[in-house]
Amino acid sequence: MTLADHAFPAWAATPVATRAAALDRLADLIERDRETLMAICVQEARKTIPDALAEVREAVDFCRYYAAEARAKLVTTALPGPTGERNELSLHGRGVFACIAPWNFPLAIFLGQVSAALVAGNCVIAKPAPQTPRIAAAAVALAHEAGIPADVLHLVTGGGEVGDALVRDPRIAGVAFTGSTATARRIARALLDDESRPLVPLIAETGGINAMIVDSTALTEQVVQDVVTSAFRSAGQRCSALRLLLVQEDVAERTIAMLQGAMDTLVVGDPADPATDVGPVIDRAAFDRLESYAQGQKSRWLHRIKAPATGDFVAPTIIRLHSIAALDQEWFGPLLHVVTWPAGTLPEVIGAVNALGYGLTMGLHSRIAAVAQAVAAAAHVGNLYINRSMIGAVVGSQPFGGEGRSGTGFKAGGPHYLLRFVHERVVSTDTTSAGGNASLLSIEDVAGL
Template identity: 30%
Template sequence: MLRSYLGGRAVDLAGTVITSTNPARLDDVVAQVTLADAQTLVQAARSASRAQRAWADVPAPVRGQVIANIGALVEANAEALAQLVTREVGKPIAESRGEVQEIVDTCRFFLGEGRRLYGQTVPSEMPDKQLFTFREPVGVATIITAGNFPVAVPSWYLVPALLCGNAVVWKPALYSAACADAMYQLFVRGGLPDGVLNLVHADGDTTFAGLSQALDEGLVHKVGFTGSTAVGRAIGELCGRHLQNPCLELGGKNPMVVTEAADLDLAVEGALFAGFGTAGQRCTSLGTVIVHESVHDEFLTRFRAAVDSAAIGDPTRDVLYGPLLDEKFASSYEKALGWIGSAHRVDGPLGRISDTSPRNGFVGDPGTGLFYHPVIVDGVGPGDDLFQQETFGPIVGVTTYRTLEQAIELANAPGYGLSSAIYTTNPHDVFTFRRGISAGMVSVNNSTSGAEAHLPFGGNGRSGNGSRQSGMWVLDQFTRWQAVNWDYSGRLQKAQMEVAVVEADLAFRLP
């Protein structure tokens, strides 16, 4: 039975018990977890608040060594953690291993940032006076994460937040509770003092209620959230009432433009991975391929052939994708399939893979899990739900364009702004697309999915509020700038009022 942890100790609760199951084998119970109530989350924030000041007083390079310890522990347990990710959320084992490596990379990067939490010395306009800036931790951060990347994405928040001297209350997704428990155990054994990291398992409504109360009591100073746009809006509104700016990493409808100058085989390879990797359940998954009309038919023929020949099934084996993450995502994905209309063109079956709706070459037994057919829908366009809305499943739309300006307009039309891609051999196309696209991330001749630990990650519009994770840019989420004005002249000097003025001879003219 998994439990929440407050102040370094497991909490005995009398709440509802839920079960986390393997989505590839629904009869395989991975874990059971007791849900916390709203007051538990508030108590976790109090625990974090008590621990935070002492943790902030630990020199940043020493905090960096703790982060290095965590990375070493993750690396030493990498295969076990990857196998758990595959078992609990159904991610293909190769992807799970890559996800665990991302934690290691993140820790390695932020070890160095412990020695680079730089401030500045700023010249003063007054004599005998020095100006300085310092980074200060924000205080207590409440981090709420999704389960499609159950260990990598939490590390994007936890590692920099802890490095910067904050204490954390972490609320993971319930369908990845076992992965969260494993992450917590690895982190605290890296040398974190009790109370610096607290883990709370709770449902969405309870989390929102507890967060609201903790904000009211002044116990939370930063909120980080990865999840749906709808929930992100609600969290943004709640934080706004407390004059806080949360870190919101939300959904995406990520476009891929394929120009007439593209390497079509490379574009197909990118679309296959971007659209169907993790069964299309990434925030960076490909939403719509926007193909130049002159190469549409050839691209579509090759893309369909690649999808038809891809291995799908048992995630412990070498497959393109495995099951959907959880029953709730299966329900929402089936709703998205209902958006396919008479004007759209679809080849092949829709819905769940089963004995009555088989897939050739399926790896394993489709009857054991939440396995769904890959779907390509040609002919989508503005006004279609399928074009406008995130589907979060193995479905990719296709449309055409004539000019690159039209392609950019189509790419921006859904209002998301997370990831994007363009396939072309024309440099002019690349820079025209980069200037015009609203996305926070642009790939050239590469997939919409895939991020490196030292590059800023985040989106705009319906995809987020402009905050960025990863790399040095995330430090601005978990620190506040403090300005220091030190006057050692022995008298009061008034800025702007006593500045020495050097007069110019404005009457001078060149002969």
């Protein structure tokens, strides 16, 4: 912490172009080491090969996108004012940022947070999840190779006690966090406990009870494909993953029957096997929690496929619920809940989803444009996906982040994200004090100032 704090003034004074160039070099190095990084993701984070490849590509996208955004946005802006006055707005790094990343995207989200903070002129202490330290260490080593000074970017590893000590340090000028809503609340309280420390930003992206609404006009084949992708890819371990399928009663039987058949084609197994569709969950603790819940819901199962008997494999499962409100927490795995709704009650359905208090992602399948417009207007979610899957947000095209219990904003991978990492400062100058000749203000005085 002391090293980062001391390194901040020099790094903040480093030109934006220099900081952005380092991110571009980092992106090149990630591409150079793509296969090595993919292998670590498969071995350590238990990702399938397609997911590992997508992870590396997203990390590259974050680096290049934030580099381009910094060049365009982190510039001094002249503001309007009366004749004889000059007003300029400039953006400056805040200090030392704590970046606390999750295990489900241990390279992409990790580097997304870190690269944004760095290019904005901050030093960074980066803490990966305790399940995935190796991929974080590899990423930090590449960042140093790309030209980020070692004192500017530090890696710390450990569990919750390390993260707690980090965010409570009064020298921390901001926190970027991705994880559970409960942990985000603890961080927010910790940042306010010390009355003597400055007020600092918490940039939090948390979970969600993500729903997909399907009406009677939807194309069943497309619905099923998108449900399988959204609910079961990555073993359901995505913040954006589908948790609650809401199907209009008129098409529920047909949709569920086709979904059951599609699930039966999924291969659950070793993530290093190219044939695998669904790998294990992250660790034994996650397996125990998910499996205990699933077994407790056994009387409500509509379908469950086979999974290997050994290892932390949670079998993809459909669970019927009697109401939307019955799902009162996020289950971070391949468990899909289904509720049906009668025609004519779409506003009530949207209201019930909003009432859950989360607002990360939502899906809609309908061929009626007015329905899409109504859902877009009424749904309190950060990302609404219409007639497509609900996962795989693209950096720069689909900025990602929620509202309510699902996050604080601004959206990662979007045009406003970097602004959360900077101070805004305005300088207003009366140019008439130099006889109306503003150029005189640039002359150094005899004191050598």
